[in-house]
Amino acid sequence: MSSSSGAGNGQFETATVANGCFWGTQHIYDKHFKGRLEKTEVGYTGGKTESPSYRQVCMGTTNHAEACRITFDPAKVGYAELIEFFFRTHDPTQMNGQGPDRGTQYRSAIFYHSPEQKEIANKVMEEIKDKHPLVRQGGKIATEITEAGKWWDGEDYHQEYLDNNPGGYECPTHRLWW
Template identity: 60%
Template sequence: MSLLSRTFQLATHLVPSQRTFSTTLGMTEKATFAAGCFWGVEHMYNKYFKKDGITTKVGYIGGKVDNPTYKQVCSGATDHAEALEITFDPKRVEYAKLVEFFYNMHDPTTLNAQGPDRGTQYRSAIFYHSPEQKEIAEKVTAEVQEKHYKGKKIVTEIVPAGVFYDAETYHQLYLEKNPSGYECPSHFLRW
């Protein structure tokens, strides 16, 4: 087997924890978060973690319709959440840090709403990709609840990641392409 074909096999090999080998033979993982309008969520993560080599895409997860459109998701009838999928190298940024940032950049105490955006598509949710991610998400949630939200209950769902459907192309990196576009006023750092 040639080195090139062996490298290709390593580059596409999935291992049980949803980690993959990148073409540079580094490990990557996925993290998926819903925290209101996905434009602002993507913008915030890229603003603070692009230097750590993350890549992002926005889309829909957690619903009951295959290949939903933005219009369908906005109707609230599909049960999908607008979400951000992050691909990251855990040697450069830890999953726990991404989860803590998730809680810092939105209000996890409002049920099915962020700022003026209302509906299940705007719910607060962590979609975990492995038992380890679930454990970390639950631990960070408990710590954040105790430290930052003693007077309010965190209502964030922590659920297994299902199929992630990419949003339409014009939604990807929307606020980078449209700097004066709509950004939910609840997306800011709280501590």
């Protein structure tokens, strides 16, 4: 789904983010924005392999990120709010990993769907430098901001994984940092 305009008239936009294990990313967005998002789903983007599987992505050879695609109505929640929340819920100073999870599939990335989203993502990233405790302590932001490419849905058992498996593995960096 591509980004579209027309807030409040049934037109939705898409935000795509990656910040570690996609289970936790989807779970924390769904929990925080309950009733304000149209849909979230997990999958793979940013790599070179056609139609990758979870197993292939975890091997680290596809360069895909485990990502969360968020469909939202800009009349209910703005893109900037979704991106600030992205930074609030992980460690953006980690290169290719979050907590104990390591590899390019766990990188911190924003995949923008329009020039406006790119501009907003860069602006929010600049603004959080004074807010995020790890950045204020001297950490450098490793988050990549890149144009959204092809998306592949994650396997069915990954969708809403933590809702379907209470107590399942959740990356310790998926929490509110401020």
